[in-house]
Amino acid sequence: MKKRMVIFAAIAAATVFSPISAHAGEPIKAEVGTDIVSSYLWRGSRLDGPAFQPTVGLEWNGLSLSAWGSTGFSDACEVDLTLAYSIGGFTVGITDYWAASTGARFFDFSAETLHVAEVNLGYDFGPVALNWYTNCLGAVGCTPEGAKAYASYFEVSAPFSLGGIDWSAAVGATPWANDYYGAEGFAVICASLTATKEIALGSDFSIPVFASLMANPRSEQLFFSVGVSF
Structure with a gap:
């Protein structure tokens, strides 16, 4: 892969979105926090065991830039950088995923790069939210014929309250054959x-305090994780 990863995409996106945010007096909002989880679950898979998952972000007029990470007790870590713009219920963004073992080079953008760039489009209707994600650079996945699959994932989620607790139910699928999600x-x-x-x-x-029960109907696996947020 040539050196046209998310850093360059982020600069281009910021150039496009900045004029939309025209209110110069709007204050910048910042957040920092961390989750501690018993298992790192993601899109129907268990990626790691117990982990610390910090996040830090800035938001201004709907334009946000954030960093999220996950570090457990194995020889692996993850750092994800996201640039997004939200207006009303609509969100568009791009995320650079980087997951590697200790000692790997973050700034390696060669053909063997460990970076994966993913674009996201979503809309929150209130009762339900729809999100679509597509890998565009890095490990985009392959079809059974060996062509680039541009692996994608879409999810429908719905929040609700029951018994004095906040809940969220979600169902996600990959729409076509790709080895990235093993479909x-x-x-x-x-x-x-x-x-x-x-x-x-x-x-x-x-x-x-949160608890997540996650099933993968394709692989017939079931996972359970609990965590706390600070």
């Missing part, structure tokens, strides 16, 4: 249910 055609690869509850630790302090 021979259209396949539902993720069905999840997540419950979140604020646990009070004092009169003015609480932490969110």
Whole structure:
């Protein structure tokens, strides 16, 4: 892969989106936090065991830039950089995923790069949200014939409240054959249910505790993870 990875895509996207955010007086919002999880679950797969997953981000007039990571007790780590723009319920973004063993070079953009760039389009209708993701650079996946598959994933999610707890149900699928998600055609690869509850630790302090049950109908696997957010 040539050196046209997400850094360049981010610059181009920022150039496009910045004029949309015309209110110069809007303050920049920042956030920092971390999750601690018993298992790192992602799109119907268990990627790692217990892990620390920090995040830091900036947002201004719907334009956001964030970094998210995952580090467990294995010889592996992940750093994801996301540039996105949201207006109303609509979101468009690009994420650079980088997952590697300790000692790997982050700035390796050769044909053997460990970076994967993914574009995302989504709309939140309120009762349900729809999101579509497509790998565009790096490991885009291959078809059974060996052609580039541009592996994609789409998800339908719905939040709701029940029994004093916040819930979210989601179903995700890959639409065509690709070896990135290990699918021979259209396949539902993720069905999840997540419950979140604020646990009070004092009169003015609480932490969110969440539990996720995730199934992969294609591989017939079931996973369960719990975590806390700070």
